[in-house]
Amino acid sequence: MNDFAEWVAPIATMLAAIMTASNLGARLTGFGFIVFTIGSIAWTIVGLTSGETSLIVANGFLTLVNAFGVWRWLGRQSTYEQGGRSAERASRRSSAPSLFGANGIAGMPVADCHGKHLGKAVEALLECRSGKIRHLVIASSSDAGLEEDLRAVPASQVCFERDKARLRIPADVFDRITPLDGSDWSELGYGK
Known part of the structure; x- marks a missing residue:
């Protein structure tokens, strides 16, 4: 049992990390937390068979956190996305x-007016009023x-389609649009 757990634990942990870090939607993230749960249970077994109390405690706690992640992403967030x-x-x-859920903007593919792929949307800035x-x-x-x-395109130059954004x-x-300066986008709020 220990040999099996020693292989499952790191493989499940690495696979789950890829699944959740990819941020490809609530469903995949939720399944990533299921795989994380399998990994944390396997690490707990490794801790039990090797007598490593810290491994048992840490992964016991992580099993609870991962269960919360499953509920959050496969339960609640998935329901929101299905509703949208x-x-x-x-x-x-x-x-x-036609409507589309704003939750779908981040990661949405973006093409130019001729259909050439330019990248992906990472943020939409909305007017408060x-x-x-x-x-x-x-x-x-x-x-x-x-x-x-990162480049900011005015909304007047964007047309949203069902599964992508197309620029005009x-x-x-x-x-030729000047790239944004790292994490300082204040010029978009006319702060500079």
Whole structure:
């Protein structure tokens, strides 16, 4: 049993870390917490068979935290996302304007006016008073793919489709937008 647990524990922990860090939606994150729970139980077994009290205590606690994560992401958050998707589907069948859940903006693929993939949306900045989107912040990878440039595009230049955002400008115009400065986006609020 201990040999099996010694293999399951690190494999489950690494796999769960990838699943949750990917942030690919509530369902995958929730399943990541299930895999984390399997890993923490396996680590607890390793601790029990090796007499390592700290491993038992830490992973006993982590099992409880992981159970909370399962409830949070497969229960509550998944329900919210399903509700948003049902509203989206219903709006497409009605004469009212189509809806999409704002929860789906982060990670949404972004293309230029010709359909060329530019990157992904990472944030939408809304006006407090009206609730309208003012800027869409888009992350585009460098050629090496290790670094990202963040550019804010005014909402007037963005058209949201069901599963992506399409800019009303071509890629070369997008590329000329000055990248945002790290974590200081104050110029978007006209603070600079």
